Amino acid sequence: MLSAGRLNVESVRPGGDQITPSNVNVPRGHIVNITSVAGAIPGVGLSDYCASKAASLRMSECLELELRQMGLQNSIHVTNVLPFLMDTRLFRGSQPLRQWLFPIVNSEYCARRVVQAVRSNERTVYVTARYRLLSIIKW
Numbered sequence: 453m454l455s456a457g458r459l460n461v462e463s464v465r466p467g468g469d470q471i472t473p474s475n476v477n478v479p480r481g482h483i484v485n486i487t488s489v490a491g492a493i494p495g496v497g498l499s500d501y502c503a504s505k506a507a508s509l510r511m512s513e514c515l516e517l518e519l520r521q522m523g524l525q526n527s528i529h530v531t532n533v534l535p536f537l538m539d540t541r542l543f544r545g546s547q548p549l550r551q552w553l554f555p556i557v558n559s560e561y562c563a564r565r566v567v568q569a570v571r572s573n574e575r576t577v578y579v580t581a582r583y584r585l586l587s588i589i590k591w
Contacts, residue, residue: 481528482570485512489536489583509534516575531569535562535579554582 490498491505509532516530538559562579569577578584 482573483512483515483528483530484533484566484570485509485530486533486535486566487512489534489578492534492578492583529570529573531566531574531577533562533566533569533577533579534583536583538562 485508487509488501488505490502491507491509493502495502512530512532516525519525519528519530536554536557538557557579565577565579568574
């Protein structure tokens with residue numbers, strides 16, 4: 453069984469390894485990588501998780517650069533989605549510190565936001581926008 457950290461990293465690369473100009477038979481496509489705000493900011497007691505999400509995010513960004521180098525940047529787009537705690541079974545019972553400042557994200561809102569991001573070819577999406585600020589003011 454894979455550890456969560458190893459799974460976070462190893463699940464990103466296999467799809468990217470299959471993309472080459474010679475085997476792309478479709479005129480366009482979109483790769484969506486759901487990572488986490490934890491990939492952009494550190495968290496106390498979360499070093500393994502944060503590191504694995506950061507690695508997943510960087511691998512996805514590298515894939516985007518590789519697509520650009522292959523001349524596929526207008527055919528295949530990459531969107532990285534960085535949500536916070538969501539109201540799913542995975543996080544049931546979790547309560548962030550200062551919930552008034554960092555509320556739990558509604559999973560349906562997150563899904564709508566992903567669809568919107570794909571339609572507009574957004575590269576990086578923080579769900580919600582306030583979490584983008586955290587990546588700027590980490591400390």
